[in-house]
Amino acid sequence: MEKAIDVQNLHKAFGEQKAVQGVSFEVQPGEIFSLLGPNGAGKTTTISMLSCLLHPDEGDAFILGHSIRKDAMGVKSVLGVVPQEIAMYEDMSARENLTFWGKMYGLRGAALKTRVNEVLEVIGLTDRAKEFIKKYSGGMKRRVNIGIALLHKPKVIYMDEPTVGIDPQSRRSILDSVLKLKQEGTTVLYTTHYMEEAQELSDHIAIMDQGKMIASGTHAELVKIVGAMDRIRVTINSESAKVLETWKTVTGVTKVSAEDGTLTILADDSNRVLPRLFESAATRAVRITSVDIQEPNLESVFLHLTGRALRD
Amino acid sequence: MKVIDIAIKDMTRSFRSTFALIFMFGVPLLMTGMFYFMFGGAAKSDQGFSVPVTKVVVANLDTGGPGFEAASSAFPVGTKAHSLGDMILTTLKDKSFANLMEISVVDNAEAARAQVDGQKAGVALIIPADFSQRFSDLNGQATIELYQDPTLTIGPSIVRSILSQFMDSMSGARLAVSVVSKQTGSTDPAVIGQVVSQYMASIPTGDQSAALLDLHAPAASKPAANTVATIVSFIMAGMTIFYAFFTGTSTAQSIIREDEDGTLPRLFTTPTTQTTILGGKFLAVGLTVVVQMTVLLILGRLIFGIQWGSLLPLVLVTLSTVMAAATFGIFMMSLLKTSKQAGAVLGGVLTVTGMLGMIKIFTMGSGSSPAWADLASSFVPQGWAVRGLSQVMNSASLNEVLLSCAALLGMSVVFFLVGVLRFQKRFA
Numbered sequence: 038m039e040k041a042i043d044v045q046n047l048h049k050a051f052g053e054q055k056a057v058q059g060v061s062f063e064v065q066p067g068e069i070f071s072l073l074g075p076n077g078a079g080k081t082t083t084i085s086m087l088s089c090l091l092h093p094d095e096g097d098a099f100i101l102g103h104s105i106r107k108d109a110m111g112v113k114s115v116l117g118v119v120p121q122e123i124a125m126y127e128d129m130s131a132r133e134n135l136t137f138w139g140k141m142y143g144l145r146g147a148a149l150k151t152r153v154n155e156v157l158e159v160i161g162l163t164d165r166a167k168e169f170i171k172k173y174s175g176g177m178k179r180r181v182n183i184g185i186a187l188l189h190k191p192k193v194i195y196m197d198e199p200t201v202g203i204d205p206q207s208r209r210s211i212l213d214s215v216l217k218l219k220q221e222g223t224t225v226l227y228t229t230h231y232m233e234e235a236q237e238l239s240d241h242i243a244i245m246d247q248g249k250m251i252a253s254g255t256h257a258e259l260v261k262i263v264g265a266m267d268r269i270r271v272t273i274n275s276e277s278a279k280v281l282e283t284w285k286t287v288t289g290v291t292k293v294s295a296e297d298g299t300l301t302i303l304a305d306d307s308n309r310v311l312p313r314l315f316e317s318a319a320t321r322a323v324r325i326t327s328v329d330i331q332e333p334n335l336e337s338v339f340l341h342l343t344g345r346a347l348r349d
Numbered sequence: 350m351k352v353i354d355i356a357i358k359d360m361t362r363s364f365r366s367t368f369a370l371i372f373m374f375g376v377p378l379l380m381t382g383m384f385y386f387m388f389g390g391a392a393k394s395d396q397g398f399s400v401p402v403t404k405v406v407v408a409n410l411d412t413g414g415p416g417f418e419a420a421s422s423a424f425p426v427g428t429k430a431h432s433l434g435d436m437i438l439t440t441l442k443d444k445s446f447a448n449l450m451e452i453s454v455v456d457n458a459e460a461a462r463a464q465v466d467g468q469k470a471g472v473a474l475i476i477p478a479d480f481s482q483r484f485s486d487l488n489g490q491a492t493i494e495l496y497q498d499p500t501l502t503i504g505p506s507i508v509r510s511i512l513s514q515f516m517d518s519m520s521g522a523r524l525a526v527s528v529v530s531k532q533t534g535s536t537d538p539a540v541i542g543q544v545v546s547q548y549m550a551s552i553p554t555g556d557q558s559a560a561l562l563d564l565h566a567p568a569a570s571k572p573a574a575n576t577v578a579t580i581v582s583f584i585m586a587g588m589t590i591f592y593a594f595f596t597g598t599s600t601a602q603s604i605i606r607e608d609e610d611g612t613l614p615r616l617f618t619t620p621t622t623q624t625t626i627l628g629g630k631f632l633a634v635g636l637t638v639v640v641q642m643t644v645l646l647i648l649g650r651l652i653f654g655i656q657w658g659s660l661l662p663l664v665l666v667t668l669s670t671v672m673a674a675a676t677f678g679i680f681m682m683s684l685l686k687t688s689k690q691a692g693a694v695l696g697g698v699l700t701v702t703g704m705l706g707m708i709k710i711f712t713m714g715s716g717s718s719p720a721w722a723d724l725a726s727s728f729v730p731q732g733w734a735v736r737g738l739s740q741v742m743n744s745a746s747l748n749e750v751l752l753s754c755a756a757l758l759g760m761s762v763v764f765f766l767v768g769v770l771r772f773q774k775r776f777a
Binding site for chain 1: 350351354362612615617619620621
């Protein structure tokens with residue numbers, strides 16, 4: 038079966054900064070594939086190359102068989118792109134926006150009108166279709182932003198961090214719409230720095246950091262990387278620097294990272310490690326105010342692979 | 350087809366923007382309107398420059414001179430006068446001054462001054478009892494008191510000017526009396542009165558009073574032309590051109606704004622070629638300026654009564670100006686990267702080039718613009734646009750505007766090529 042997306046050794050640099058370094062992955066038709074990584078990992082640059090907005094310095098990618106280097110128009114015709122920023126005209130209504138973008142995707146006449154109505158229904162804005170976008174809430178704008186990419190019923194959709202900066206209700210609505218797209222057979226390439234989203238949505242996940250793909254596989258496959266290790270989140274009443282280096286040397290601790298007074302520790306066995314952490318803290322006059330022990334997850338994987346928390 | 354879709358979308362957005370509409374139509378009309386009303390709405394008609402009617406109250410106390418009497422046949426307005434004061438009063442009351450002065454008469458000087466103090470009159474003219482007597486006395490000095498409202502300038506000046514001219518002509522009579530007296534050695538009032546009458550008879554009769562004051566501008570090549578209306582017309586032409594270039598640049602700025610807002614990159618993710626996208630945006634700039642100029646020319650005609658000239662040369666110059674304004678905007682925006690930079694360009698470059706281009710209009714009052722100014726204006730498209738439109742307004746033929754149009758189109762080609770190449774390189 039033809040791969041929906043086949044990325045082969047993509048490279049992109051901006052001056053001295055290497056934004057993407059040898060990224061390769063494959064996405065099967067009908068899959069949701071997530072690129073997970075912190076800000077600046079190279080996710081958006083990868084998406085931009087796959088959308089034919091940026092020319093790769095090296096490598097190639099094929100979208101339903103169309104090369105991003107040799108057949109940009111072929112790629113664009115089978116592709117829907119939901120950019121990270123809300124990219125539409127705020128001084129036009131939702132209906133006017135959808136109609137305009139539909140025309141850009143080659144829709145005309147009755148087919149365009151019908152499809153605009155369908156998309157308005159899908160994004161739940163039929164009743165407010167005549168209002169200018171500038172009057173919408175952030176969540177509503179995000180929904181229109183997604184709706185534009187659905188107009189021409191693309192077989193492949195890229196979604197670049199579509200849930201950034203919106204309320205939980207709108208976020209849930211967007212995640213549901215992504216799952217619905219999968220049910221309809223659409224291939225989705227989804228970028229996020231929210232571990233929970235990647236975990237919930239994805240058939241396959243690739244973890245990116247500093248322009249490189251550091252791991253990929255299903256959620257279960259990735260979690261296996263950290264084995265049976267526990268992830269312990271410890272909050273202290275002092276600066277984390279006071280205990281960070283010491284705790285890295287505590288027996289049973291594999292990795293430690295710190296963020297805003299909270300330390301995340303990967304440990305073989307939390308029951309054995311925790312008393313040692315308390316003891317170490319006490320000798321430095323640091324009080325532990327809360328402890329949270331979690332089963333291994335994607336954040337543990339990222340911490341294990343990079344030594345940093347996903348949101349660092 | 351997508352080119353037109355993009356152009357329509359851009360135009361829709363432009364014409365929905367209150368800010369854009371104000372600068373496209375409101376400001377040029379307002380600026381012209383200010384000059385129009387400053388000159389009393391003179392451009393409305395061909396009646397010439399109008400000034401407010403001045404209320405003049407006259408206290409003619411003149412009792413006449415010894416034997417002084419001017420025959421009606423000798424007197425310009427055909428009225429018998431018993432004193433020089435009578436003659437002045439009759440002259441001021443002449444119908445040819447009716448649109449300048451409204452004359453009323455009182456019995457005494459105090460009443461006249463009181464009317465000015467009470468702002469019932471702008472000027473009080475007090476002719477003393479011995480005015481004719483002193484005038485007749487070859488060694489005497491005849492004076493008239495002109496008592497005026499200090500807040501008025503034009504009205505009292507006109508009254509003073511009329512009086513001065515009248516007295517100048519009367520001085521001729523006095524000179525004649527002086528010569529006769531010296532030659533004959535006679536100071537007989539009867540002789541003096543006869544001399545004055547004969548002198549007055551020698552003054553050409555007819556519409557003499559009209560010669561006392563000429564408010565018309567020096568004769569122009571077209572006598573019917575109204576100077577003030579002409580000034581307002583050229584100001585409107587200048588404003589139309591200045592703001593056409595402003596709109597061209599401002600509309601072209603949407604390319605940069607859309608790039609920053611993310612809608613331009615999103616357009617590039619659709620199956621639409623770069624040429625189509627940029628073509629649509631360029632078309633929007635041109636069409637917006639076409640609409641703006643057309644509306645301003647029509648409103649200029651309807652509101653200010655401006656005669657734009659023959660249709661065909663006007664259309665040619667307008668289209669050439671549109672091309673230049675649109676491509677100038679595209680060219681300017683291709684040199685910039687952010688809308689912040691674009692703001693400075695709109696404020697700075699357009700003002701400087703616009704001012705240079707309109708030097709001819711600014712120097713209209715002085716008759717001719719300096720040679721360096723003419724030269725400088727020819728380096729900016731606004732200069733050629735002003736030149737072309739001025740030619741059309743001065744009844745130039747199609748052939749006569751070809752040079753201006755060719756210069757505008759030549760500049761347009763250069764602006765367009767540079768702009769397109771730079772944008773294509775940027776978005777490649």
